Amino acid sequence: MLLAIDTSAGTSVAVVDLTRGVLAERGENDTMRHAEIVGPFILACLHEANITPADLSGVVGGMGPGPFTGLRVGIASARVFALGAGKPLVPVISHDAIAYGHYRRGHRGPLVVVTDARRREIYWSAYTAADAAGLPVRAGAPGLAKPAQLDDPAWLHAGWPRLDAATVSAGELGLVAELSYAHQRPFAANEPLYLRSPDVTLSAGPKRVSR
Amino acid sequence: MNRIDPLVLGIETSCDETGIGIVRGTTLLSNTIASSMDEHARYGGVVPEIAARAHLDELGPAITAAVAEAGIRLADLDAIAVTSGPGLSGALMVGVGAAKALAVALDKPIYAVNHLVGHVGADLLHSTTETTDSTDSTDSTDSTDSTDSTDTEPLEYPTIALLVSGGHTSLLLVRDLVSDVELLGETIDDAAGEAFDKVARLLGLPYPGGPQIDRVAADGNPKAIRFPRGLSQPKDMAAHRYDFSFSGLKTSVARFVEQRQDAGEPVPIGDVAASFREAVVDILLTKALAACADYNVPRLLLGGGVIANARLRLRATERTDAAGIVLRIPPLSLCTDNGAMIAALGAQLIMAGHKPSTLEFGADSTLPVDQIQVCSAG
Ligand SMILES: [Zn+2]
Numbered sequence: 001m002l003l004a005i006d007t008s009a010g011t012s013v014a015v016v017d018l019t020r021g022v023l024a025e026r027g028e029n030d031t032m033r034h035a036e037i038v039g040p041f042i043l044a045c046l047h048e049a050n051i052t053p054a055d056l057s058g059v060v061g062g063m064g065p066g067p068f069t070g071l072r073v074g075i076a077s078a079r080v081f082a083l084g085a086g087k088p089l090v091p092v093i094s095h096d097a098i099a100y101g102h103y104r105r106g107h108r109g110p111l112v113v114v115t116d117a118r119r120r121e122i123y124w125s126a127y128t129a130a131d132a133a134g135l136p137v138r139a140g141a142p143g144l145a146k147p148a149q150l151d152d153p154a155w156l157h158a159g160w161p162r163l164d165a166a167t168v169s170a171g172e173l174g175l176v177a178e179l180s181y182a183h184q185r186p187f188a189a190n191e192p193l194y195l196r197s198p199d200v201t202l203s204a205g206p207k208r209v210s211r
Numbered sequence: 212m213n214r215i216d217p218l219v220l221g222i223e224t225s226c227d228e229t230g231i232g233i234v235r236g237t238t239l240l241s242n243t244i245a246s247s248m249d250e251h252a253r254y255g256g257v258v259p260e261i262a263a264r265a266h267l268d269e270l271g272p273a274i275t276a277a278v279a280e281a282g283i284r285l286a287d288l289d290a291i292a293v294t295s296g297p298g299l300s301g302a303l304m305v306g307v308g309a310a311k312a313l314a315v316a317l318d319k320p321i322y323a324v325n326h327l328v329g330h331v332g333a334d335l336l337h338s339t340t341e342t343t344d345s346t347d348s349t350d351s352t353d354s355t356d357s358t359d360s361t362d363t364e365p366l367e368y369p370t371i372a373l374l375v376s377g378g379h380t381s382l383l384l385v386r387d388l389v390s391d392v393e394l395l396g397e398t399i400d401d402a403a404g405e406a407f408d409k410v411a412r413l414l415g416l417p418y419p420g421g422p423q424i425d426r427v428a429a430d431g432n433p434k435a436i437r438f439p440r441g442l443s444q445p446k447d448m449a450a451h452r453y454d455f456s457f458s459g460l461k462t463s464v465a466r467f468v469e470q471r472q473d474a475g476e477p478v479p480i481g482d483v484a485a486s487f488r489e490a491v492v493d494i495l496l497t498k499a500l501a502a503c504a505d506y507n508v509p510r511l512l513l514g515g516g517v518i519a520n521a522r523l524r525l526r527a528t529e530r531t532d533a534a535g536i537v538l539r540i541p542p543l544s545l546c547t548d549n550g551a552m553i554a555a556l557g558a559q560l561i562m563a564g565h566k567p568s569t570l571e572f573g574a575d576s577t578l579p580v581d582q583i584q585v586c587s588a589g
Binding site for chain 2: 005033034035036037038039040042043046052053068069072073074075076077078079080081082083084085192194198199200205206208209210
């Protein structure tokens, strides 16, 4: 059993099991209240699944991509919950959960997953298909782009079916982790996918105050 | 829960220090700090997004290091305490999210507390050896300072508290640490630490500005230039008796430097630094001592990173001695932002019988100081 936490879009927390599927899940689309609700959601999911942290075999953290302020809350929660419970952290790319869900619901072949990056930009990931285990096969790392870039016929994945997603399901994130483990696939790096540098500009020096 | 000598882990992420502290009652077991200060140096000030990213990277390792240093297991803890605010929103959220996850993972109660009140709580801590703070590496010259809270007398109430850092400049009346803290005044523009950083840049000195100003001020005359004391005119004293303002002072320093440069004369950096520092120290202490007198409270406690400024500590000692006021300054490693002070405040709340916070609290960048604990269960 795994506890899964994702705050790359709204806030989603779940308890999943390879054979029994999603045992509990809580989601909230609000993209402002991650820090408030992540704790109550974890507690609610553990209660609903009727387990204690000791029953878990790991903690899944959605690594994004996602707007950084919210994304960090889920990763911090997953890492520190894992530390507190003495369980391994299992990093998973959040877009993989979106793609996994779409393939599971019947999609076939190539797929481009798109989420909002704010500031009139988008995050995208491209997948060629789902493999025999049902896991999406990614065709490269997640990217950050202007929306127009994906409509450009010269773009690498131009014309692939596109899925715009507003939420990420921690249940699906957890199942990606369960399946990856069961089929000995590599996990993601334990690094947040900000895909943007911090907003800072080096000042040219103090401005004159006297005229 | 052990309410006599609770074992508490405190998490502090309100600015650029990732602080994890562990206390048992009033005994300090670990004060682990990872600072991202160096990453901000090239920008001349704390960059919130860089601070928040550093918190995410440092939190886990800092918790592991603190637990090892304290010689405990996480399962031994009685409670978690965390800074809910005030501070940088994105930075606070990392600590709040992590603290809740740790509390649920360990099935421990959580206390969401006020950063500023935590600075006061730092004074209650003593190390196990009863001598100097073993984790304190920056402060060796201060171990003989008689005002250090290595003295064994407990903090008495009420006390006036002056908290000065790069993020805040606040004057508090503390009648009781866990139930009655009143904000008397605060800065209406820059924090004092920010003023040091900005003036250092005017003088071509690197970040952080405080130690640099101190260094060049050593050769300067603090009376060479009479820089303005903000909000000290009679009309200001009516509306802003205990408030601070440093932006006018900064502008005045800039104007002085520009005039010298325009005239092709060398800028007397030592005199400017010493005179600027004297203006800051003077206004801070004048207002703090006015509060002591007005409220008839013969006790003053200092906290915050700017307390590292030697001139401020010296003048505070001289002026409180002259006024018959008892001065308390925690060890410098407990004056700068740290998790031990948050753990100390959490432990005080527990010992006073306060209920834990419910899990619904968030990060509040402007949390008022009279909210000592957030989302108390009852
Ligand atoms: Zn502070």
